[in-house]
Amino acid sequence: MEQVLAPSRPSTLPSAPRDVRLLPKAHLHLHFTGSMRPATLLELADKHGVRLPEALISAEPPKLRATDERGWFRFQRLYDAARNCLQDEDDIRRLVLEAAEDEKADGSGWLEIQVDPTSYAPRLGGLIPALELILDAVDDASRRSGVGMRVLVAANRMKHPLDARTLARLAVRYADQGVIGFGLSNDERRGMARDFDRAFRIATEAGLLAAPHGGELAGPESIRSCLDDLGARRIGHGVRAAESPELMRRLADAQVTCEVCPASNVALGVYERPEDVPLRRLFEAGVPLALGADDPLLFGSRLAAQYEVARRHHGFTDEELAELARQSVRGSLAPEPVRTRLLADVDAWLEQPA
Incomplete structure (x- = not known):
């Protein structure tokens, strides 16, 4: 008797998700010292005889909690200790090149790195030489890595607003040499955004992007102040906008990009x-x-890992991850040919079989 074989069933096993490291994207929220590799930090500390806090020597990311003043002080102390290891031109160039290489490995085709040059000026010959060195290092690393890179100069809201105006004028001076925007960082609970309105007016009237931090340690009012007082077109973090439906509508209607950093949150x-x-x-x-x-x-994960958070903890599909990548490109100040290429590459990533 002839045996009749039952029709084979299609496999019900889920296909492997696409590799988010291969998803083309832009990176708009990366701080200069904070981009350093842990191994590089240890080598530079040894080179300059800098004694690091135990939390920076451990193989694990330091335990941080900055929702109170003491916790923020500890975070800032660790950041300052790491920055103290950047003492000469070779250190700056190494950090920038390695950051570009890490971006490329994570699928980033465009990086806007944020820096306060006053932090490095004492060892690099002054404010202007420091920024010029950083810009030259960025240009060199971009050419060597193939990752487009620009600089966002950021003022420290813990310092006097007059310092911010000095930085805004400096940023404007180098607007045609790699500086694309002006930011405001550090503890938003301590320095009110409205106190820095004149600095941001200097920057925005010269055509620089206003991209202050807001809505991380402080709530929706911090974001509103960035919009109303500083003319923000991008918000560093902005995650606390989720507490206000009205504010989310405003951000959506005006297409103000929020640079959300899940791991650091x-x-x-x-x-x-x-x-x-x-x-x-x-x-x-x-x-x-x-x-x-x-x-x-300090937080132990780079760009691609943030997309994994979206996938693993928030159920984002590959189509939604691709849209996140597109939004990062659209929110960037990459030149139009770069934006067009990256958006096409996002579509190509999605068209590949999972």
Whole structure:
């Protein structure tokens, strides 16, 4: 008797997800010292005889919680200790080149790195030489790595607003040499955004992008102040906008990109768990998002890992991850040919079989 074989069933096993490291994207929220590799930090500390805090020597990222003043002080102390290892031209060039290489490995085709040159000026010959060295290092690393790179000069909201105006004028001076924007960083609970309005007016009237930090350690009012007082077109973090439907609508209508950094939000205690970061709420409200790594040296993960957080903890599909990547490109100041190429490459990533 002839045996009749039952029709084979299609496999019900899920296909492997696409590799997010291969997803083309832009990186809009990366701090200069915080981009350093842990191994590089140890080597530079040894080179210059700098004694590092135990938290920076450990193989694990330091335990941080900055939702109170003491916790923020500890975070800042660790950051300052790492920055103290950047003491000469070779150190600066090494950091920038390695940052570009790490970006390329994570699929980033465009990086806007944020720096306060006053932090490096004492060892590099002054404010102007420091910024010129950083810009030259960025230009060189971009050519060598193939990753487009520009600089966003950031003022420190813990310092006097007059210092910010000096930095704004400096940023404007180098607007045609790699500086594309002006930011405002550090503890937003201490320095009010409105106090820096004149500095941002100097920058924006010269055509620089206004991209201050807001809505991380402080709530929605911090973001509103960045919009109303500083003319922000991008918000560093901005994640606390999720607490206000009205503010989310405003950001969505004006297409103001929020540079959301899930790993640092959890590390600093803004949210307890990765799944608590309101990434999907912002995304579904139409707020443009650009995932960022913030300070990988201290938070332990780079850009591609933020997309893995979206996938693993928030259920983002590959189609949604591709849209996040597109939003990062659209929110960037990359030249039009670069934007066009990256957007086409995102589509090509999605068209590949999983």
